[in-house]
Amino acid sequence: MRIKTTAATVGLLTILMGSTAYAADKLTYYCSAQEDWCQLMANGFQDATGIKVNMTRKSSGETFAQVKAEGSNPKGDVWWGGTGDPHLQAAEEGLTEAYVTPMRGELQDWALSQAKSAGDRTIGIYSGALGYGYNTELLAKNNLPEPSCWKDLLKAEYKGHVQMANPNSSGTAYTTLATIVQLFGEDEGFEFMKGLHKNINQYTKSGSAPIKAAARGESTIGIVFMHDAVKQAAAGFPIKVVAPCEGTGYEIGSMSIIKGARNAESAQKFYDWALSADAQALALKVNAFQVPSNKSAPTSDKAPDLASIKLIDYDFAKYGSSDERKRLLKKWDDEVSTLPQ
Numbered sequence: 026m027r028i029k030t031t032a033a034t035v036g037l038l039t040i041l042m043g044s045t046a047y048a049a050d051k052l053t054y055y056c057s058a059q060e061d062w063c064q065l066m067a068n069g070f071q072d073a074t075g076i077k078v079n080m081t082r083k084s085s086g087e088t089f090a091q092v093k094a095e096g097s098n099p100k101g102d103v104w105w106g107g108t109g110d111p112h113l114q115a116a117e118e119g120l121t122e123a124y125v126t127p128m129r130g131e132l133q134d135w136a137l138s139q140a141k142s143a144g145d146r147t148i149g150i151y152s153g154a155l156g157y158g159y160n161t162e163l164l165a166k167n168n169l170p171e172p173s174c175w176k177d178l179l180k181a182e183y184k185g186h187v188q189m190a191n192p193n194s195s196g197t198a199y200t201t202l203a204t205i206v207q208l209f210g211e212d213e214g215f216e217f218m219k220g221l222h223k224n225i226n227q228y229t230k231s232g233s234a235p236i237k238a239a240a241r242g243e244s245t246i247g248i249v250f251m252h253d254a255v256k257q258a259a260a261g262f263p264i265k266v267v268a269p270c271e272g273t274g275y276e277i278g279s280m281s282i283i284k285g286a287r288n289a290e291s292a293q294k295f296y297d298w299a300l301s302a303d304a305q306a307l308a309l310k311v312n313a314f315q316v317p318s319n320k321s322a323p324t325s326d327k328a329p330d331l332a333s334i335k336l337i338d339y340d341f342a343k344y345g346s347s348d349e350r351k352r353l354l355k356k357w358d359d360e361v362s363t364l365p366q
Contacts, residue, residue, distance in 0.1 A: 050076045052291040053100060055092070057085040057107025057196065058278070059233060059256075061311040066105065069307055070298055076291050084231050085111045085196030092120050092283055102286040103295050108196030108232075109139055109149065110203070112279035113345030116146035121281040124293060128300040128319075136318035139277045142342050150299060151278040151308070151315035154268065154334045155197070155204055158254030159246040160239045161263045167245065174270040175205070178246065179220040186245035187224045188235035191362075193354055196276070197232025201248055202353055203344040204274030207337055218361045225366065240264055250276060251329040252314035259312050259327055272335040278315060 052070070056063035060082050067080040083091065085107025092104060092115055104112070104121070115121045123145040129137060136149030159172065169182055178187055190198035206214035226244055229235055235247030236254045240262035247254070251266050258264040280299060282292045298304050305322035308315065314328040343349055 050074075050291045051288050052076050052078045052295055053102045053288065054078050054080045054295065055088050055101045055104040055283075056080055056082045057088050057104070058082075059253075059311065059313060062308060062313045063106065065307050065311055066299065066304070069304060070295055073298060074294060076294065084190070084194050086192070086194040086199065087230070089115055093118070096120055096284075099283050099285040099287065101283045102288045102292040103280065103282050105150065105280045105295075105299060106278055108200050109147065109277040109279040109341060110199055110345040110350060111196055112147040112281050113139075113143050113341060114347045114350050115281060116143035117345075117347045120284055121146040122284045122286070122289075124282050124296060126293075126297050126300055128297055131302065131319050131321060132300065133318050133320060135277055139279055139341065142345075147279045147281040148296075148300070149277040149318045150280045150305070151313075151317050152275060152331065153250045153252045153278065153315045154275045154329055154331055154336060155200055155249075155273045156251040156254065156266065156268050156329075156334075157246055157248045158236050158239060158251075158257065158264045158266050160242060160244075161265050163239075163242060163245045169245065171265075172246065173267060175208070175217070175273075176271070178224065178248075179217065180224075183224045183246065185224065185226045187221065187248070188227050188229065188238055188244040188246065189221075189225060189248035190232045190234060191228040191230065192357055194230045195232040197250055197253075198228075198248075199350070199354070200250075200274055200276055202357055204337065204339070206353065207274065207340065207344070208271060215356065215360060218357065219364060222361050222364050223366055228362075236264065250315075251334075255314045255327055255329060256312045259314075266329070268329070268334045270335075272337050274339045275331070275336055277341065 067078040089111035139149040192198040238244040239247040240257040302321040305317040
């Protein structure tokens, strides 16, 4: 596939590669996307700049907790990927640095909106809609009806057949909780979560784990971002992807420079590079089907078409705020997770 290379990208790569002074530099990179994409980004940046990258992959909720725990003695430099809500919370709590990238002119409006809402302490790198996927073979084997809506997942026949992540550790699952509350209202939304709890077979740590379990035949339905379900279907597993009929939320996957980064210049170089069309095109090599934030970066024809999905007007400012996120998670812990199954 031919990638459009802009003047800004050419200039950026010239700056990145033009000095050997940074050859010995290091970068500690926290990644909250899929493992193979995280590694590809680390290797790609290292190859482009000579800067040695130390990468750690954790879910977005776990990474936020780590960044917060390390706040008085930061060990990471840049946090790339994962849902935007914990990035916004980190920005609000002063755990990340404001940075205005020269790549802004190449980015989608929603990526810049994310930056604006955080005082330039984070920025959008990709977007993806929430939904679920199911194993068609297991569904048929268990004589289960095909689900097409959120409320279908509350049916008694799905007991023990649904899997989602824990919203305390997973940005995907927190987005699910915030989506249901916005879609149905808080009272009805929590009644939904309580009803769903009865059908859950496991709360995983990672947001993409439920659809991987469905692909392996270990569970029937996985609540995930739709692009993660597409990835399993593209790999040949019997997974059908569902955009829930009532409407659904979405994520703006984000990137932030950690406040007090030991390798701040390397972090800024990674930040700029990661926003280039060439860097974002690497997603296609690992079947990452999110929509990229760089206008010139290619999107796979297998990626969910956001224009055809009924998306809610997700309130990132509210549900990415520290107080609201803490409140919703505590309410879920107190009223949902403790219930019998």
